[in-house]
Structures are given as structure tokens and as C-alpha cells.
Amino acid sequence: MTSAAAPDPYPGHLDAGAEHRVPRLRTPRTSGISRRGLLRWGVLGGGSLALGGPLAGCAGPTGLPGPGTLTLGLTRSLVSLDNKLNQFDAAVTVQRAVRQALTMLGPGLKPRLILADRFEMTEPTAWTVRLRKGVRYADGSPVTVEDVATALRMYGKVNGSFLLSLFPELPEVEKTGDPRTFRLRTERPVPILDRLMANIHITPAAANEPEELQSGLGSGPYRVARANSGAGEYTLARNPRYWGPKPRLETVRVRYVPEESSRVVALRSGELDVVDTLSPDAAEQLTELPGVALERGEGARFCQLFYNFRKPKDHPLSDPRVRQGLAYAIDGEALLRDVLADSASPALGVVPTALDGAVETGSYPHDPARARELLRRYGADGLKLVFIWESGEFAGDASVMEAVADMLGDVGVGVTLKQFQPGGDILKWRQGRGGDWDVIGNGFPSPTGLALTCLQGMYAGTEEKERTREAFMGYVFPEIADAIEEASVEVDHAERNRKLAAVQQAVWDTWPALWAFVPNTLLARRTRVRDIGLLPTNSYDITAVRLEG
Numbered sequence: 001m002t003s004a005a006a007p008d009p010y011p012g013h014l015d016a017g018a019e020h021r022v023p024r025l026r027t028p029r030t031s032g033i034s035r036r037g038l039l040r041w042g043v044l045g046g047g048s049l050a051l052g053g054p055l056a057g058c059a060g061p062t063g064l065p066g067p068g069t070l071t072l073g074l075t076r077s078l079v080s081l082d083n084k085l086n087q088f089d090a091a092v093t094v095q096r097a098v099r100q101a102l103t104m105l106g107p108g109l110k111p112r113l114i115l116a117d118r119f120e121m122t123e124p125t126a127w128t129v130r131l132r133k134g135v136r137y138a139d140g141s142p143v144t145v146e147d148v149a150t151a152l153r154m155y156g157k158v159n160g161s162f163l164l165s166l167f168p169e170l171p172e173v174e175k176t177g178d179p180r181t182f183r184l185r186t187e188r189p190v191p192i193l194d195r196l197m198a199n200i201h202i203t204p205a206a207a208n209e210p211e212e213l214q215s216g217l218g219s220g221p222y223r224v225a226r227a228n229s230g231a232g233e234y235t236l237a238r239n240p241r242y243w244g245p246k247p248r249l250e251t252v253r254v255r256y257v258p259e260e261s262s263r264v265v266a267l268r269s270g271e272l273d274v275v276d277t278l279s280p281d282a283a284e285q286l287t288e289l290p291g292v293a294l295e296r297g298e299g300a301r302f303c304q305l306f307y308n309f310r311k312p313k314d315h316p317l318s319d320p321r322v323r324q325g326l327a328y329a330i331d332g333e334a335l336l337r338d339v340l341a342d343s344a345s346p347a348l349g350v351v352p353t354a355l356d357g358a359v360e361t362g363s364y365p366h367d368p369a370r371a372r373e374l375l376r377r378y379g380a381d382g383l384k385l386v387f388i389w390e391s392g393e394f395a396g397d398a399s400v401m402e403a404v405a406d407m408l409g410d411v412g413v414g415v416t417l418k419q420f421q422p423g424g425d426i427l428k429w430r431q432g433r434g435g436d437w438d439v440i441g442n443g444f445p446s447p448t449g450l451a452l453t454c455l456q457g458m459y460a461g462t463e464e465k466e467r468t469r470e471a472f473m474g475y476v477f478p479e480i481a482d483a484i485e486e487a488s489v490e491v492d493h494a495e496r497n498r499k500l501a502a503v504q505q506a507v508w509d510t511w512p513a514l515w516a517f518v519p520n521t522l523l524a525r526r527t528r529v530r531d532i533g534l535l536p537t538n539s540y541d542i543t544a545v546r547l548e549g
Contacts, residue, residue: 068250070529070545073263073272075392076422077232077256081224082213083201084158088392089301089445089538090276094254097236097542099201099218102129102148103194109300109449109536111194115143115202115219118181124189124491127171131180137204138223138239145182149173150205157210163199165457165472166448168488189489191496195448221247221543232256248546258391258422267292267524273547274525276538279396280341286524297521300446300536302352302454303344303394304516305387305404305439310432310474316380317438323511325374326383329411330404330515331366339399340517347516350459350507354518354536357451357497361508364515371411384414389441390426391419394519401441404515431469439514440473447537451500452488459507460484480506 074090083095096104102116113119118130135143149172155163156170164170171184171193184193204217216224221244222236236252255272257263264282266272268289278286286292307323316322336344348360375381385408387401394400398419405415418437420426428434446454460481461471483503490496521538528549532540 067547067549069253070249070251070542070547071253071255071271071273073255073257073266073275074232075258075260075263075275075277077258078234078254079229079232080212080214081216081218081227081234082203083199084155084161084163084210084212086212092447092537093539093542094234094236094252095201096220096539097222097252098216098220098224099203100220101198101201103198104541105195105198105447105449105535105537106541107533107535111198114198119194119197121191121193122183125186126174127184127193129182129184130178132243133180135219135243136241137217137219138241139217140241141204143202143219144205145173145175145179147202147205147208148182148200150208151200151202154203154208154210155200159468159470162457165460165470166199166453167196168456168485189491191489191491191493192448192450192452195450196453199447219243222252225251245543247543249542252542267526270526272526273529274523274532276523277392277395278522278524279399280339280343281396283343283522283524284341291527293525293527295521295523295525295532295534297534298354298536299344299519299521299538300352300354300449301394301519301538302347302444302446302458302516303519304347304442304444304512305514306442306473306512307514308432308436308438308440308473309471309476309512311438316378316383319378319380320509320511321374322378322380322383323514325371325378325380326408326413327364327511327514328367328371328374329408329413330364331407332364332515332517333366335400335403335515336517339403340396340519343395343522344517344519347513347518350504350512350516351451351454352446352518355446355451355454356449357500359501359504361505368411375411375413381412382414383412384416385438386416386418386436387439387441388418388420388426388429388437390424391421393441394443395522397441430473432474433469442473443519445537449536451504452484452496455484455500455503455507456488459503459512475512477506477510480510 076088078091078094080086081095081098083092100114103111103119104114106112115132115135116129117132120128122128131143152170168190169186171186174183174185176182214229221239221242223239225237226235234254238247238250260279260282263275267275283294307317311317332346336346346363348363349358350361351358353360389397389401401417405417408415425434429437444458458472459475461476462481463476465471466474466476487496487499487503490499521534521536528547530546530548531544533544534540
């Protein structure tokens, strides 16, 4: 296994081909969504996108950014600069400017060396890592092997962590005679550890703890000059002790602006430089606007209306035939075209097909008559469902959920919608500790560029994980979990992907989601902002950004 600085250790992308690919199911043509429906769902009526609305929803200081200051307007509140529990895309972009990892994913979602200058699989169950010479924190203290060991222990103690779900097991740090060199040891092979460790941000050991860290000491190109975590407001200043190339920007300001209309107004006026996670309608409003440019690309985030798998055995949703029947009620083609305005692609599998190792397993055909038939046959007609989601989970989330509720109503299924604000208690609900629900609107990122980690995070639940509510929405199928684990320790890239192809078909056959899609990456920027380099993960490297004018 080569180091992350060498050519990609996982060359090629397995052709799903005739051996693994399931033919796409043909989707009947539909008349689409009526204008009346669009108005009801708030897509065309102006509701949340009235561009003339006040800027009262903007948090933080007002005024145009200075010539060396980049101002970001975030859709969701950045409650800390620690990524143990906050891993949404824009947050990671900011967090990596302050705290760094041993590696990171760059263009092409290939691993790059950051705090390490060597990261090599030297044994089936060990990677040899060497810290880069001279890496230091903003206070001048050196980054040490003990800091890495402590970071891994602290991440391991976080309950409900998305990042932990990606690791087959957390490695242990094994010291060597060289103070900069260590081994990451596991019980079984973890052949993608160089990619996984890109998500473990390193903090001085003495200041680290399992809880989200409110202080911002890190080794990155920026230090925290001012912070108001309650308002999601931060000012980052250039780190004069940064060990790497001098960053181009003097200051980065971060503001939480919950209302999309306010974000759009602030971008148009020049008060904000970059806005993330735009709805399709907002993007259309900004298209060809002087001084504003849109960044678009293929996405690697999987958005789905996932079922609650913690239902008792006699509940209709415990029957995969009922789950499939409900899916027939959803006109995904119309949702993509009329609600999401072609800003997303249909899901053709259980992970984004752009990921290395992903295969197509099927599609979501729209057939309301079939939906009614299956629901009636299996005793689920007149079903009442509760949908939950967090605002900002994906662009246009409320419009999508309202449209889906209407579609289910057309086949006799009642839906109650429950929307959570960012920073609320949806995590407790996700874990089955807050209240009962049936379907969750959820976005699952792909921080490694590999199908394996998505499968690991969503579908590798076990009874042991479920006891601590770490199984994804209660999804526990032992044979599937065992198959994912078997693939996760396979060192041979092609053989691992062959095993994953079979796993993905098995997952599809359980009908885990009511509907799913893959949004494109999309952000808006002032034209003075250059070299953003938006990645499929919907994040970018702030150190590469420069300003003109």
C-alpha cells in the first residue's frame, strides 16, 4: 500500500457491468407537478425567497467585507470549531482552517498528506505514519504523537458520532523509537485508513476532551480571533506561526444566516462573499446577476427519506413490502424536475453511484395504483406517518417533504410533518430517545469518496450498536453487516468492490428508503472570490481561496 502522496492506492472504478448491474426500472411518464402544487409547496410563491425582505435574519456585524476579508454565510449554525459532532459540509470547510488532520481529501477525492509526511500500510494491520517536521499549533507548541493518540481516544468516546460509524474499528497509536514516527494498529486490516484519518482533527492532548471543544487552538493556517458559538459567529485571523505556506486571506468571517432570503440579499449587496446550500429557486434568482457567480458540480452526498427501523415487528413499516408500496407513491421524476429544478440526480442505488465501488441496484418507479394495491394487500391502507427532518439538511427540504406528503395523501396515507431547527434535539429523535417517528429526511455525506464508508455508516448496524443507539435509524440486518465487515478488511481493491456490489443489492432488497436522490454541489460567490475549488463533498480548501478587488 502506497502513501497518500503517491498515486491513488485505489486505482480505477469497478465497472458494474452485466455481472452486477440490475437493469433500471422504467419510470412511467407523468404529468408532473401542477403550478398550484408548486405554490402550495412554496417553490414559486416567493415565500422564503422574497428578495426584497429585510436582513434582520442575518447574525453578526453588518457592513461590506474588507479587501483581505472573506465572509461566509452558513445555512446551519456552526456551534463549535470541533468536528466530533458537527460534520456538515460548510462546517468542515471552516473547521479545517483551524484544526488539521494527518491527511485530507483533495481534487478527485484523493488523499493528500497534511500533518503527516508519510502514511503507508506496512503490515496488513498496521500503517506507519510520520509527523511532518516542524508542524506546530498557533501557540507555537509542537504537534506530537500523543496528540494523535488522544484525539483518537476522544473521538471514540463520542456517543452518536457520524464519524465513528465510518470506522470498522478505531486504530490504536503504537509509538516507535522516533518521536515523530508511530504506527496505527488495528486488529483487522483497514485498507482505507489514510482516507478515514482525514476526518480526525488533531488538538493538543492536554486540552482535548470527548465533548465538543469550544476553544479553537489548532495547527491550521488560521486562529480564532473572536467567537460567539451561540450565534454561530466567528472571526478567523491568519496564524503567524503557521508551519505551511502563508494563506492568501488575512481574515475569514463566519456568520450563521438562517433565512435564505437574507443570505441572498446579503450576497447581492456584497455583505457576504460565499453562500452555501442554495435552493434551486435561489440559484435561479442569482444566475447572471452582476458580481455573483455560481459554483456547481457533481455531488457525493446521499439524501434520502429513510424509514425508522426501530418499529415493532407487527408495525406495517416492519414489512419491506409495505415500504416498497409506499415508495411507488412518490413521483421522483417530478420532484427532481419541478421542486429541485434539476439540481439533483435520481438515486440508482443505496449510495451515490459516483463513489468508488458503487453500483446501480434499481430505481424508484412512480406507480400510485401499485402503491394502493400493496398497501391494501398488506394491511397498511389508511396508514398515518410522522416525518421528521432538520432545517437545512438539504436544499429545498421543506418543499420536498410537503410535496411527498401530498403524494402519499393521494394513495390514502396521512402524513404529519415535524421540522427541527438546527441545534435542536433531532439527534435524540434519530436515536429513538426523543419521540416516535416513521420517516426522516436525512443527508449522508461521503467524506472518503468510497462506497464502503457510506455502507459502513448507514447499513452496518448490529445489535450491539443498537443497544447504544449507534445503528443508523435502527437499521440492523446481521447478514448485511457481516458482509460489509468482510469487504472492509479486503486489501485487494477489485475484490473488495466485488463484495460491495453484492452487499448493495442486498441492502436495496430491504427497501430502506421511501425515496432518495443525490444533490449537485452548489454555492454562490461574489466574483471577487477566486480559486474556491469546490469538491464533490461540497467543501473546499480556504487556504487556496484568493480575493480580487
